[in-house]
Amino acid sequence: MKYLLLLIPCIACLWVPLYNGIEPRLAGIPLFYWFLMLMIPVSSVFIWLASKVEGSDS
């Protein structure tokens, strides 16, 4: 479970066809850029979740 949580943001940010476009824009920013920038806090949340799932180390 911990590994899955850590893997999700990695796969999402490397799956280029998913976000390699201009539309839809967000506040004028093309999809490519807002998606990648959004993935930064999202990855933080997933790492935080991973730290909650199990004890500190395994």
Add this chain to the structure above:
Amino acid sequence: MIDHLNWPATAVFVFFFALVTVMGFVASRWKSGNLEELHEWGLGGRRFGAWITWFLLGGDLYTAYTVIAVPAVVYAIGAYGFFAVPYTILIYPFIFLTMPRLWNVAHKKGYITGSDFIYGRYGNKGLELAVAFTGILATMPYIALQLVGMEKVIQALGFQGEGMMSHLPLTIAFVILALYTYKSGLRAPAMIAFVKDIMIYVFVIAAVVIVPAKLGGYGAVFDAAAKAYEGKPNQGLILSPAQIAPFITLAIGSAMALFMYPHSMTGVLSASGPKALRRNAIALPAYSLVLALIALMGFMAHAAGIEVTNPQDAVPQLFLKMFPSWFAGFSFAAIAIGALVPAAVMSIGAANTFTRNIWRPFVEPEMSPGREASLAKLMSLIVKVGALAVIVFMPTKFALDLQLLGGVWMIQIFPAIVFGLYTSWFSGEALLAGWVVGFGLGTYLSWGPTAWVPTSLVLGYGAYNGIVAVVANTVVAAVLSLVLRRARGKIITGDFADAPRSA
């Protein structure tokens, strides 16, 4: 020489530079310890809690060179330059898993460098040397590039000079840096990192709010950039099909390389414990967001009509055009101080590595702790003088090429370090053979007819050379491990676990 100097900007710049200089010297008394011991001078006594580690690692990894280079690539070719964002996303899950293990074993065994761990794990001096050599070789050009970042902003202040004189301000700045690093060790960059990071945050937030507002919003910024790339192959707001595979492999490879560098390990090992590191894996992405926003400045430069022949001048010129002089000076100071922190940590990391893993095992096995620390201090000076000499006497291109190769080389120690954190199955000799293959192949692939290139075609797809080479490296190491002697190190599985809760 100073006829064209922008005085308000220069005054603000000099003020902040002087401030951090004082801090650098005062830092020797901070969280005081015996600076005549290597783990005190070179790791700050392993006493940096989650907050200090956040500032130190942030200041260490997101360097002045990054602040100049990433928007420069975005300015020049667009979306491809944004590979830095997935790259920095990939780092943190990796840190979260592996670095607490490295910290635990290093703390238990008194390791100061990655190569210390390698010797402890595999009992193989050759592999220890290979890892140490790779780290130092790749760090030198990296330090040199910090100087390039610094020199860009000094030029933007209006400083001009002929020949040797053109490097005068840079030399002064670097001598000061060398002196306080010599005196205070890792405590100096840790303390300066506070100022540097806060300044970077201020200038980035101001820039991403004010500049687009002046230019008609983000929509207008991107439209203007799209026009600038129009009709040019492999430039644009999104990736061309041929760029996708290089984009992905470059992100993965850069992430794999980053924490193999001695300066990253120094930052990690100076933390006060595995908890501080895990918290940082969650909190450090805040810097990635800053990096992404800085990358966008490459587009803003197009919208502001900045035309430069060297893309690395795009951001400094953008600031001069969009902001009052004093704020441009403040931003330039942030970038210059942003060069000092990583340059200091890099020189300390390289010095620790040289002392521990080259000098001690091969020249002077019976070193006293005091002798170890004084040799490392001396080495930190030599490393910095070397980097300065590269910038003063060699074309900048030389440092850039070495930096590109440095990443490819650095990944080649990934199997030894990271697999070693989980298993003792691999043989030290086999990993050494893998390293030789990976190092050679990576260098060979990067050799182009006219220039060094980061990617080559594999099965019809462009791929980052570091990744191709490390795959070959791993295959060789795994196959030879079947036949060669296994690791003979002195580490047991329990050494990687967190220490039981104690006082």
